[in-house]
Amino acid sequence: MTLRPFALRSPTPMPGWGLSFGVMMTTLSVIVLVPMAALLWRGFIGFGPAEMWEVVNRPRVWSALALSFRAALIASVFNLVFGVALAWVLVRYRFPGKRIIDAAVDLPFALPTAVAGIALTAIYAPNGFFGAALDQAFGLKVAYTELGIWIALVFVGLPFVVRTVQPVIEEIDRETEEASATLGATRLRTLTHVVLPTLTPAALTGFALALARSVGEYGSVIFIAGNLPNVTEIAPLLIVIRLEEFDYDGAVAIAIAMLSISFTMLLVINLIQIMSRRRMGAV
Amino acid sequence: MNIEIEEISKEFGATAALHPVSLSIPSGTLVALLGPSGSGKTTLLRILGGLEFPTAGRVLFDGSDATGLTVQERRAGFVFQSYALFRHMTVFDNIAYGLRARPRKTRPPAAEIARRVTRLLDLIKLPDIGARYPSQLSGGQRQRVALARALAIEPRMLLLDEPFGALDAKVRRELRQGLRDIHDTTGLTTVFVTHDQEEAMELADLVVVMSMGRIEQVGKPEDIRARPKTAFVREFITS
Amino acid sequence: MTETTLPLRWRPATTEPALVRWGLTVLCLAVLGVLLFAPLIAVFAEALRDGVALAIASLSEPDARSAIRLTLLVAAVVVPLNAAFGIAAAWAITKFDWRGKPLVLTLIDLPFSVSPVVAGLMFVLLFGANSALGAWLVAHGYPIVFAVPGIMLATLFITFPFVARELIPVMLEQGRAEEEAALTLGATGWRMFFTVTLPNIRWALLYGVLLCNARAMGEFGAVAVVSGKIRGQTTTMPLMIEMFYNEYLSVAAFTMAALLALLAFVTLTLKTALEWRYADQLAANHRH
Incomplete structure (x- = not known):
């Protein structure tokens, strides 16, 4: 439906425009837009870009930001690969207990992050079940190291790729896979050249969601991280620390730095996605 | 390449899609597998292409057993109903x-x-x-x-599943001639599946009428028209 | 009839070799076991380490009970509000054509890409004692930050998109024809909504409410920033877990965690039941 030029909306007999639009915009403003504006106002006008840069441009802040984004990227890349594999297993293979496993994939959505945090710490701590075993077998320490942060973020981001890719796999036209085989392609070539490209846009969507979630994640990480400045201190924790010191400007500067980096990343992923969708045409 | 189908049957679970059928296709023929849906024609085509494995029976290509060949090894040019591009x-x-x-x-x-x-x-x-x-x-x-x-x-044979199914009448007629031309230039043994008797009769050298997993009649179009063997064939080709 | 034996190397063109299938399945199950199931078992094992009696006793402590009460209160306020917002937004977005829709959709999704800690910070800046608005509110006896209203606002922000995102695809798919039919039959707006729209979206609404509720009860980061963590007053269950944990009250921390894990079980069970029974009435991007 096309709109007449300069018209806000096209005419319709459907009732409830004023009420629904009003409720939506009021709530959106009060809950999301005004608080967001308060943050930006405080940062750019109350405090100033140069001052913010000075706060951010310190080793401790840089290493916290670098850690947050590095760990989120690593965990999300793991979730991208594992999520596609798991989605494939859940759609294509049959094994006992499949429906329960399928339902359990959403556990990280339903389990509060603080619960996940202390639970992961309990098993991966040096005296925990896996923690002790890994330490003895490989001398590998998980909890209170960056590795622990990766594990917490993998947990938090696990369902995103699986849930975006699963419906796409279900809708794959099996005939294209058969066509590839009749043309002489091995199964591996069919998977890499025919199946994977069709999953790419959805997988990227899931990747972006997982990344956005894990960059800002706090609850599940702080228990397992150890929170050593410059080593295992994530950016959200540094914001909390600044707030506890009543250094609001410092907290705002780090928050705005985080937001800018993650929006830039999401924008790039979006562009890649638009490109890969466009290549496939409209179908 | 000639194709020999020997007592091929196919069961999906408890239901038989193909009762043992035998058919011999001389090299270079353009064959139509004609029948209503559920007659087993697509199953037979997919067995030839290596996409299904028969429950029993053998397929011979130029006299050598091809039953166990994988899809990749068969080198059958397969055109899918949805095209699967x-x-x-x-x-x-x-x-x-x-x-x-x-x-x-x-x-x-x-x-x-x-x-x-x-x-x-x-x-x-x-x-x-x-x-x-x-x-x-x-x-x-x-x-x-x-x-x-x-x-x-460079396939050894051409297999087409309802190649004109999704097209409108005008395009369908054009493409029929196109397929005939390509068949005549390449000389490939060609098998296509259709439920449209007019299409089968007009295009094929040899028509195989199928119903409920059995071959009802095999013959040249004019023979089938003139001497339908069973009541089913008579009814199906006049409808 | 001679059975033709299936040659070992022959398999349907759309499957992988059996070895690959089993290998991949086992690998996936192993990762899920280590990552999902082990922590879950750990929660209950740690909670019950010193016996059921002690675990239950830890919950009857006044601080614990007030945390449970506060979490229930927050959810009871936040979830209906977000459901109302979700319905209004989905209605405005799917039943009318207007300019700026993509922008509004992006803004509704915004909370998904904002760190909970940053979300909490926003409300501290807006309503904290050192802002003009905050100071005025405190002076008049309505503190928001380090009080229950702040916790509710932060939770509203975090769970903001849940219901709307669930309803919009469903209502888009259902189109407008049924509502239009109701109008031509003389129904008033509200009557049309309650007799036509609501029955069509009820399962999707319930689905969104479930997810919203799970997140509302479990939110940690945003709430941690705005609550001030006053024991017995502004401490929710997840914050209580942290306090117990930091005080080395392991059984109390894990018992509280187990309670929230049970909530997660209930959520997952209901959610899965909805997916199995009403798949066609849920958003297209959910499966089964």
């Missing part, structure tokens, strides 16, 4: 797919692949569409691209 690839890449998928030793060099794809695009009378994506083509064009893609692997 790869929608993230251009028409060129679609047609080149089979050649590029060959193991390095037998894979033609890129220039040779390009030459063959161009020749195939000429053969299907669509020389200028190599750079387009399948979503930018009409139904008839897609069908011809699917045909070219199947021909690119």
